Amino acid sequence: MKNFGKINTALRRKNKKNYALLVACIFFSVLLITAYVSMMRSPTVLAILPEGGDSRKQMMMIFVLAAIGCGFFTTYAASIFFRYKSREAGIFMALGASRGQISRQLFYELFVISAGSCAAGALLGTPLAWCIWQLFRTLLVDTQEMTLAFDPQAYMFALAFSLFIFISIFIMGRRFIRRTNIIDIVNEQRKSEPIREVKPWYGPVGIVLMIVGGFGGYIAPTIFIKVYQWYPPAWTNIIYLPLFIGLYMVLIHTVVRGWKHGKSRYKNIITNSLMKFQGKQTVNNMLVITVLIAGAYFAAFYTPMLGTGAMQETEKRPVDYAFHYRADQNMLTRSDITAIAAEEGVTITSWKDAEFAVLGQDGQHEVDDEGGKYHYEYSKLNGAGKYIAESNYNAMTGQNINVEPGRFAAVLADDGTGDNMIQVDATWLTNMTTRKMLSVSFQKYLRYEMMASSYYVLDDADYAQITAGLANEWREKLVYFNVEGALLTYDFAKKLYNSIVDHSGPECELPEFYDRVEKIAADKASETYWGDTEQMTKISYAGRDSSEFKQFWEYMPQFRVLDRNNFVATYAVFLMLFIFIAIICFAAVLVIGYTRCLTIAINNLQVYEDLRRLGATPKYLYNSIKGQISKVFGVPGIVGTSLIYIFYVMIMFFNDNMITQSEISGLISCLFVIAGMSVVIWIFHRFTLHKVCKMLNVKQSGKQHTNKCTE
Amino acid sequence: MLQVKDLHKSYKAGKITYEVLNGINLTVAQGEFVAVMGPSGSGKTTLLNCISCYIPFDKGHITLGGQDLKNLNEESLSKVHNKKLGFVFQDFMLLDGLNVLDNIMLPRIISGDTSEAMEQRGNELCDIFGISHIKNKYPAEISGGEKQRTAVARSLINEPLMILADEPTGNLDSKSSRTVISSFEEAKNHLSATIFMVTHDSFAASFCDRVIMLKDGAVYKVLEKKTERGAFQEELLEAIKEMSGDVA
Numbered sequence: 025m026k027n028f029g030k031i032n033t034a035l036r037r038k039n040k041k042n043y044a045l046l047v048a049c050i051f052f053s054v055l056l057i058t059a060y061v062s063m064m065r066s067p068t069v070l071a072i073l074p075e076g077g078d079s080r081k082q083m084m085m086i087f088v089l090a091a092i093g094c095g096f097f098t099t100y101a102a103s104i105f106f107r108y109k110s111r112e113a114g115i116f117m118a119l120g121a122s123r124g125q126i127s128r129q130l131f132y133e134l135f136v137i138s139a140g141s142c143a144a145g146a147l148l149g150t151p152l153a154w155c156i157w158q159l160f161r162t163l164l165v166d167t168q169e170m171t172l173a174f175d176p177q178a179y180m181f182a183l184a185f186s187l188f189i190f191i192s193i194f195i196m197g198r199r200f201i202r203r204t205n206i207i208d209i210v211n212e213q214r215k216s217e218p219i220r221e222v223k224p225w226y227g228p229v230g231i232v233l234m235i236v237g238g239f240g241g242y243i244a245p246t247i248f249i250k251v252y253q254w255y256p257p258a259w260t261n262i263i264y265l266p267l268f269i270g271l272y273m274v275l276i277h278t279v280v281r282g283w284k285h286g287k288s289r290y291k292n293i294i295t296n297s298l299m300k301f302q303g304k305q306t307v308n309n310m311l312v313i314t315v316l317i318a319g320a321y322f323a324a325f326y327t328p329m330l331g332t333g334a335m336q337e338t339e340k341r342p343v344d345y346a347f348h349y350r351a352d353q354n355m356l357t358r359s360d361i362t363a364i365a366a367e368e369g370v371t372i373t374s375w376k377d378a379e380f381a382v383l384g385q386d387g388q389h390e391v392d393d394e395g396g397k398y399h400y401e402y403s404k405l406n407g408a409g410k411y412i413a414e415s416n417y418n419a420m421t422g423q424n425i426n427v428e429p430g431r432f433a434a435v436l437a438d439d440g441t442g443d444n445m446i447q448v449d450a451t452w453l454t455n456m457t458t459r460k461m462l463s464v465s466f467q468k469y470l471r472y473e474m475m476a477s478s479y480y481v482l483d484d485a486d487y488a489q490i491t492a493g494l495a496n497e498w499r500e501k502l503v504y505f506n507v508e509g510a511l512l513t514y515d516f517a518k519k520l521y522n523s524i525v526d527h528s529g530p531e532c533e534l535p536e537f538y539d540r541v542e543k544i545a546a547d548k549a550s551e552t553y554w555g556d557t558e559q560m561t562k563i564s565y566a567g568r569d570s571s572e573f574k575q576f577w578e579y580m581p582q583f584r585v586l587d588r589n590n591f592v593a594t595y596a597v598f599l600m601l602f603i604f605i606a607i608i609c610f611a612a613v614l615v616i617g618y619t620r621c622l623t624i625a626i627n628n629l630q631v632y633e634d635l636r637r638l639g640a641t642p643k644y645l646y647n648s649i650k651g652q653i654s655k656v657f658g659v660p661g662i663v664g665t666s667l668i669y670i671f672y673v674m675i676m677f678f679n680d681n682m683i684t685q686s687e688i689s690g691l692i693s694c695l696f697v698i699a700g701m702s703v704v705i706w707i708f709h710r711f712t713l714h715k716v717c718k719m720l721n722v723k724q725s726g727k728q729h730t731n732k733c734t735e
Numbered sequence: 736m737l738q739v740k741d742l743h744k745s746y747k748a749g750k751i752t753y754e755v756l757n758g759i760n761l762t763v764a765q766g767e768f769v770a771v772m773g774p775s776g777s778g779k780t781t782l783l784n785c786i787s788c789y790i791p792f793d794k795g796h797i798t799l800g801g802q803d804l805k806n807l808n809e810e811s812l813s814k815v816h817n818k819k820l821g822f823v824f825q826d827f828m829l830l831d832g833l834n835v836l837d838n839i840m841l842p843r844i845i846s847g848d849t850s851e852a853m854e855q856r857g858n859e860l861c862d863i864f865g866i867s868h869i870k871n872k873y874p875a876e877i878s879g880g881e882k883q884r885t886a887v888a889r890s891l892i893n894e895p896l897m898i899l900a901d902e903p904t905g906n907l908d909s910k911s912s913r914t915v916i917s918s919f920e921e922a923k924n925h926l927s928a929t930i931f932m933v934t935h936d937s938f939a940a941s942f943c944d945r946v947i948m949l950k951d952g953a954v955y956k957v958l959e960k961k962t963e964r965g966a967f968q969e970e971l972l973e974a975i976k977e978m979s980g981d982v983a
């Protein structure tokens with residue numbers, strides 16, 4: 025009647041909670057990963073994020089991070105499950121069950137658990153992604169390009185991840201079966217790993233190491249490149265190592281010694297000595313939590329940082345519609361555009377156009393040596409630059425500037441940033457048709473957002489002299505116009521955009537970093553221009569709706585309404601991906617922190633019983649528990665958060681040696697994110713505290729009770 | 736039934752080796768109720784764990800019902816644990832997820848027996864040990880004495896050659912201890928079980944036929960019950976005093 029299987033069924037029914045945790049964790053991680061992959065492989069998203077572009081690499085990197093995070097908390101949940109199982113298995117073995125018998129049962133259970141929850145997670149992942157995406161569409165922006173399509177191949181990733189979870193759990197199960205030892209269970213020998221000795225200087229030295237490692241690791245590549253002219257290979261990231269050693273030292277110091285000193289040594293002796301006893305595991309757990317919190321914030325900050333800056337840029341533009349085209353193209357005329365506008369019911373309120381020229385300029389360029397090293401070489405035809413006459417510049421921008429004869433000015437953004445993106449060391453300009461040259465030198469920077477980091481300005485007479493005899497293929501037209509209700513002219517913008525692309529010839533089917541002057545120089549030296557190699561991103565008019573084309577086409581118009589929509593779509597994708605990763609990391613943090621605290625509680629059950637018998641007041645017990653739990657959550661929270669925030673400020677500062685207005689607003693939005701997430705952690709910490717107090721039979725409202733008793 | 740010859744066992748802690756058992760010799764006959772007493776740290780638990788083969792020993796021989804327990808493979812060891820030995824632990828080691836009756840039948844179920852006869856046997860044991868009224872309850876719902884009686888019943892379900900018990904009354908008050916000792920007597924008298932029990936408690940030991948005194952990992956003295964229980968307990972207390980007096 026009753027058999028071993030039935031007994032196990034009965035046990036499962038009684039111990040549902042232990043199974044539920046594992047099931048929930050596997051389900052949750054497969055769900056998130058599947059949702060993430062569905063997004064990542066969706067043709068819609070792929071169209072928005074260009075192939076080979078940084079954003080796609082970041083997306084992949086985050087995926088790896090997410091997979092690691094999910095793997096982490098699932099295996100952690102599994103280890104807790106095995107801990108629960110060990111007593112059962114030990115009793116079975118003490119009563120003469122063979123290892124084979126136990127492992128058959130265990131693997132059967134593991135199979136059902138993991139197969140079931142993986143399948144459920146994989147099935148619901150895509151619908152979850154769809155729901156979140158729809159939410160974005162209703163809340164943020166909705167264009168035709170944002171209709172979400174799914175690629176069935178995404179399931180391969182989900183399958184691979186499930187398989188990974190499956191295999192790890194089985195390996196853990198096998199190890200568990202091998203290691204289960206009757207005597208450990210009979211003696212209830214819980215292995216404690218006390219930390220032997222922690223010197224008082226551990227903490228301060230740890231902090232110094234963290235600063236040295238973090239700062240050194242970040243600054244080192246720049247030093248290598250600038251000072252030694254050497255692109256350091258990946259292994260040099262080892263310079264970050266002191267950061268982690270320091271982190272470990274700080275945590276260990278906090279757990280064992282605490283930071284408050286003086287008369288209170290005995291006050292916290294119980295708390296500290298209890299934690300000391302499980303020191304190693306606790307510190308390891310805290311290290312993982314710290315890293316995960318930092319990872320979660322890294323992901324969470326990305327969107328506000330990206331968002332505030334880019335959004336401000338489109339809003340700040342003084343012109344609704346801007347585009348430029350080569351003078352040898354059969355482009356739409358002003359009356360063509362007015363006609364299209366009339367068709368769409370759009371009123372053009374102002375119109376400006378002007379000519380500029382593409383000239384050759386001299387300069388230094390990097391030449392690769394072996395082993396990542398390089399040196400500079402000078403050449404007369406080093407690259408192309410866009411040069412506009414001062415009167416045209418004044419007409420287009422409404423400014424009133426003057427450039428001295430024989431000098432040139434370079435245009436930066438309105439807030440003065442972007443000087444690192446435009447070279448000002450040219451001394452000779454070349455007319456690419458006549459090959460006549462003009463000697464120049466840098467005079468000053470100008471500020472105009474629409475031309476930032478790509479235009480130079482020349483004295484009118486100099487411009488006339490150097491462009492004499494210049495063929496139309498090196499001349500371009502710049503057009504700025506405004507319309508009424510610019511943000512409501514999406515259809516017009518779309519139509520105009522398509523029309524501009526249709527009127528561009530194959531000779532203009534080039535990305536912005538394709539330098540025609542460099543190409544000519546390379547041809548002359550019978551070298552292959554790198555722009556013609558495979559490494560170069562290729563763009564095509566057929567892909568005009570792809571984000572890649574929009575990002576890289578040399579003649580891409582800047583239409584505020586299009587850019588805004590495009591940006592919001594890209595932004596939405598990133599927001600989603602980063603929200604996913606943040607959720608995953610935070611979930612891992614909460615699971616690990618919670619279970620760690622419960623473990624501490626279970627291991628100290630007897631200690632608290634004894635303390636109570638020795639006459640400890642509920643308040644004392646409560647504070648002792650609170651001290652431990654706050655450490656598990658608080659220390660990694662504070663350390664991880666400040667680490668990543670400092671790191672972000674550092675990045676923002678070192679990218680241009682200053683913190684701009686938009687970076688400041690980005691950093692402020694990050695503070696809001698921190699506030700929000702910290703509240704979540706705090707609430708969870710209270711929940712855990714409540715749970716642990718209940719387990720240890722300690723009253724949480726201890727304060728009032730003791731007051732009554734002592735009076 | 737049980738023969739222990741020249742048993743040696745040492746633990747290594749770092750570089751130091753502690754000799755815990757220094758050549759123990761003893762025998763237990765069929766149907767005998769034997770207790771092992773001795774000061775804390777004298778190696779009682781270690782001895783029991785060696786006999787049950789939960790831990791390996793260094794030197795010597797242990798034979799149970801004619802079978803040498805050294806060098807058994809895991810499979811045969813499981814059989815010994817399941818069929819030939821019954822265990823009673825200080826902290827009961829009942830599965831919280833099973834009710835009393837299922838806990839009792841567990842060794843039988845593990846061995847693959849699922850017959851009606853088993854259930855009948857389980858019920859019989861419940862009757863013998865006076866726990867029939869709680870057989871559908873779970874361990875969390877019964878008293879310490881009841882838990883230990885459940886454990887005694889469990890140890891007997893497979894009619895083992897011998898029951899090994901380490902401080903079975905260690906976690907119990909005197910009244911519950913009494914009922915557990917009675918259940919051992921019950922097992923001995925009605926089921927002619929052989930019982931080998933480690934205890935601190937001279938009251939519990941005084942119910943035994945024979946008490947082996949351990950000191951520093953060797954047999955110090957063996958006392959046999961010739962008189963009635965009360966006098967035997969006096970005798971035991973005297974011996975314990977003498978043994979600790981030796982130390983001082």
Ligand SMILES: Nc1ncnc2c1ncn2[C@@H]1O[C@H](COP(=O)(O)OP(=O)(O)OP(=O)(O)O)[C@@H](O)[C@H]1O
Nearest residue numbers: 746747748753755774775776777778779780781782
């Ligand atoms: N796993 C172990 N590793 C090292 N030494 C051990 C181990 N288990 C026991 N010992 C040592 O062996 C000695 C005997 O231990 P044992 O548990 O057998 O004593 P005992 O007689 O059962 O004591 P008690 O009456 O306190 O239960 C003790 O000194 C103990 O410190």
Ligand SMILES: [Mg+2]
Nearest residue numbers: 779780781901
């Ligand atoms: Mg003992």
